[in-house]
Amino acid sequence: MSFHRNGNWQLRVGAATKRFLATRSPLPGWLHAVSIQWIIFPGVLRPLIVGEEKVELLEVPEEHKLALNILLSHREMRLERTLPTEGGAFLWRQQLRNGKLLHAHAVVLPLTQEDRQGAMSVLQEAPILTYDLLPDAKHVYAELAWFTTRPEVGNLVLVLPLGPAVLRGRSDQSRTGPQKG
Numbered sequence: 001m002s003f004h005r006n007g008n009w010q011l012r013v014g015a016a017t018k019r020f021l022a023t024r025s026p027l028p029g030w031l032h033a034v035s036i037q038w039i040i041f042p043g044v045l046r047p048l049i050v051g052e053e054k055v056e057l058l059e060v061p062e063e064h065k066l067a068l069n070i071l072l073s074h075r076e077m078r079l080e081r082t083l084p085t086e087g088g089a090f091l092w093r094q095q096l097r098n099g100k101l102l103h104a105h106a107v108v109l110p111l112t113q114e115d116r117q118g119a120m121s122v123l124q125e126a127p128i129l130t131y132d133l134l135p136d137a138k139h140v141y142a143e144l145a146w147f148t149t150r151p152e153v154g155n156l157v158l159v160l161p162l163g164p165a166v167l168r169g170r171s172d173q174s175r176t177g178p179q180k181g
Contacts, residue, residue: 018147023154033070034155039119044161047141056091063111073101119160122146126166134169142166
């Protein structure tokens, strides 16, 4: 993710690069750059924690989603400036070269019917991951990322961890679909 002086920012996931403009003002003096939301359905593959990675674990109950909101100040501010809390937790902040502040705020929210329907629509397009030798599901992690910009939500990246149903070995032809490997 990179943020630029003019308020534009871009996100690179794999080979895809998306460019956005910060939108909406959730708090006076702040722009909402992006909301990265994880919807985690039961039975999905879990990411592996490798070595000494520094991680922040947040509990997300069933029927809820995790939203990580990236906020960008309108103008130059001191790093010590605190934001009003609206539930959730501020995980990280950074002062940019132009003096503006960038804050990452995480909050757990209940899933709405619209969230479920949107996620299921995206999951229907999930590719099949084909391996010569089918790995044990506990050693694999896969997710889909979907990008949108809408006036009511601003810039949204939806992240959906996938379940073991997307894994296939070369000898298993029981499911058809795009083949990635």
